[in-house]
Amino acid sequence: MPANKxxxxxxxxxxxxxxxxxxxxxFNKATNECIGWCCTGIKDEPPTPNREFMYATSSEYQNDW
Structure with a gap:
């Protein structure tokens, strides 16, 4: 992705x-299935420093420790 580079x-x-x-x-190493994402970027609403970190995982993989 150009933005990541x-x-x-x-x-x-x-x-x-x-x-x-x-x-x-x-990604799940065993199946190469995409099971979630994470990202970071600037968010306008909060005061500085206002870098936001976000993530989500598939419900099938939550609490699977």
Whole structure:
């Protein structure tokens, strides 16, 4: 994803990720099934620092420890 590359380049080259987002998929190693996602980005509502971290997993994999 171009946005992920831009985020990682910003981390590597400037350490300033304010204007970048990162989105990642969560995959089951055994089946390669996508079972969730996580991402981070700037959210306008809260005061600085206002980077939001989000995640979701399939209901089939919640509390499966």
């Amino acid at each position: 831009a985020f990682l380049d910003a981390v590597k080259n400037t350490c300033n990720i304010d204007d970048y987002t990162l989105s990642l998929g969560i």
